[in-house]
Amino acid sequence: MAKILLLPPALINQIAAGEVIERPASVVKEIVENAIDAGATRLALEIEAAGSKLIRLSDNGSGIEKEDLALAFTTHATSKIRTLEDLEQVSSLGFRGEALASIASISKTTLTSCTQSSDHAWKISPHLNENITPAAHPQGTTIEIRDLFYNTPARKKFLRSDRTERYHITQLLAGIALSRAPFVITLHEQDRKILEYGGKTLKESLKSVMGDEFLAQSIEIQAEHEGMHLHGWVGLPTYTHQQTDKQYFFVNQRLVSDKLVAHAIKQAYEDMIHRQRHPIFVLFLTLDPALVDVNAHPSKREVRFRQAQLTHDFMFSSLHRALRNIQPRAAQLTPLSSASPKLPESTTATAQPHHKMIPHTFARPPRLQETKAYYQWAQTPPPAVTPAPQPEIKKINLPLGQALGQIHGTFIVAENAQGLVVVDMHAAHERILYEQFKSVLKTQKQIPVQRLLLPLPLTLTPVQQDSLAQHGAWLKTLGFDWTINDKEFILLTVPARLKNSDCISIIGDVLQELSEFPKSTQLQRAQEQIIANMCCHQAVRAHDLLSISEMNQLLRDLETTPAAGQCNHGRPTWIQLDATQLDALFLRGQ
Structure with missing residues (x-):
């Protein structure tokens, strides 16, 4: 007796459905793509129980001719490709001709469609029979899918909560709405409108899905x-x-x-x-x-x-x-209302698009040798309180302006031609050092080192020992050198810029971080992350008091640093408050 048998068509379709139809959102994807391929620009989607009980999609596309309805639910029947060359250059969203057959094999499906040239619509319900009957329907197509997975209960058990399944549908619709314009799609569940995405232009679609904040x-x-x-x-x-x-x-x-x-x-x-x-x-x-x-x-x-x-x-x-090349944007402040004169809750900056800031002219590469005070900030004793000198008018034209003073030992306040500049000095210094480190490694392959007067011993964990064995050569390009006596790690040199830092903690952290990137393909990422963390250790800290000249030195270096708008961890380094915004805070001109 033969052991290999041809499977029945219904079972073949259900197997195919297992590959294509994972959840209600998968059904929505297939039928929405069919509608788009038919030229639809307005779609209305209705669901019940997050799509497990009902999915109904109506579109204003070109519709399906009566002669094609019988083949619409047949496996590998499609109007979108004819030859292998068509497949290799396919531009339609759907093309395999298996989605409708797969959906119909695991649900109770009814399709009603009308073309512009037809006197009336035609309807087919493949779960009942293959009869095509007249129906009333405007130009376009409506497909109704009920009781998804009704005949495959094992599949239905794998569905998540209604909330999760609904989330997958809304995420899908968001992506589809973003892809084209003009285009509008609405979603209703049990007569309640859930969302409407899309617009006449791509920008309107973007706003409907991502919101005003993303645009800003x-x-x-x-x-x-x-x-x-x-x-x-x-x-x-x-x-x-x-x-x-x-x-x-x-x-x-x-x-x-x-x-x-x-x-x-x-x-x-x-x-x-x-x-x-x-x-x-x-x-x-x-x-x-x-x-x-x-x-x-x-x-x-x-x-x-x-x-x-x-x-x-x-x-x-x-x-x-x-x-x-992104430059920090002007801070966006909520103006005080003259009718309700209360202070705003926050003056934290949010980006305002198209506001021109520091031009990146890169007049000089980041300097290796800066003033002595610049690299000894952390050791500089707090200076006596000295009134900030009035900046010369010509210096106001500097992109980040002239330093006026510090706030809480954390922020530098400066004046430029536009108004007020507030700089997070740790974040700014961190970015400056990071770009300088990268520049030196790129041009010199090894950075200046500082030999320790008293070598520092360190006991390494097995993981750190493995990292040292694998990445020792690269660590030496950073300026670290060591010897090992009786299994004890002794640090001899460090990067010159880290000479005043906790070098034992830094080398321990570096070795530990390298162990988290075992693959050679990830080494570049590990190196950048480690350099960033080293710069974070070295950067001037909050509550370090700086002189006016030290503040101005930081501002000048920040002006010529690539990607100066944020530190290595993504925090803003500075914000701009222009004169108009300052006037609004104090109700001037109202």
Whole structure:
């Protein structure tokens, strides 16, 4: 008796559904993409029980002819491709011809559609029979899916709570709405409107999904290279999220998730945001469809680039260049109301777009040798209180202005041509030192060292010993040197700039951090993180009192430092309060 048998069509469709239909959001994705491929610009989605009981989508697309309805639920029947060449250059969102058949095999589905040339609509319910009957319906299509997974109870058990399933649907709709304009999609659940995304323009769609705050806290990107075009918006390094759910990346208007692109974007933000935070972005990559394989995954959410390294490098360089040139924005303050004269709760800055700040002329590279006082801030005894000298008018034209004094030993207050500048001196100094460290390593491969008068002994853990064995050569380029006597680690030299720091703690932390990046591919990330942490140790601390000349030295160095708007952990280094904002705080001119 034969052991290998042909499976029945119903079982084949259910197996296919297992690859394509994971949850209600998967169904929504397939039918919304079909509507978009039919030219729909307005979609209305209704759900019950987060989609497990009902999913109904109505669109204003071109509709389906009666002759095509019978094939619409047949496996591998499609109007979108004909040949292998079509598949290799597919531009439609759907193309396999298996989604409707898979959905119908695990639900009770009814489809009603009307074309412009038809006198009336036609309806088919494949779970009942294959009959096509007349119906009343405007031009477009409505598909109704009830009792999802009703005949596969094991699949239904894997659904999460209604709240979770609803979240996946709203996330999907957000991504789809961002991808095109004009386009509007609404979501109702049990006669209650949940959301409406989209607009007449891409900017309106962006606002409906991401909100006004994202528009204020982001910059627009435009870049082209060898047939690839990148456009979109990326959040400022100071505007991040705890999770990755605010990241949208599109390839030829298709929302995708790609490890290659994710790595390029993360690398571009590498030393600008805290490692436990995630950037926020909406990016569109347009390229020849033949250069990207969208048939790499059943859900079509993952793609493969035929020129992977070129695509990665283009994404990274475009974003890195834009992010490094970001300047801090003017603070946005809530003006006092004359009718209700109370102080604002906070004057913390939030970004105001298109406000011109420090021009990055890079007139000189970061200096290695600064004034003696500059590198001995932490040891400088608190100076006697001296009135701040009145700045000369010509010095006010400096981008960050002339220092006036300190607040709580933490912030430097300066005056420039626009108004008032407030600088977080630790964050600013940290960025300056970090860029100087990187510059020296890039040009000299080894930084100046300081030999210790009294070598420092340190007992290493087994993990730290392994890190030392693997990365010892690189540590020596940073300025560390040591000897080992009877298994005891003895530190002999340190980077010259760390001579006044707790070197034992620093070398211990460095070895521990290196152990967290065991793969050689991650070494660059580890090195940047370690340098950033070393600079954090060295940077001037809160409550260190600086003289006016020391404050001005910091301001001048910050003006010529790349990515000066934020420290290595993503915090702002300075904010600008212009004269108009200061007037508003005191109700002047009202």
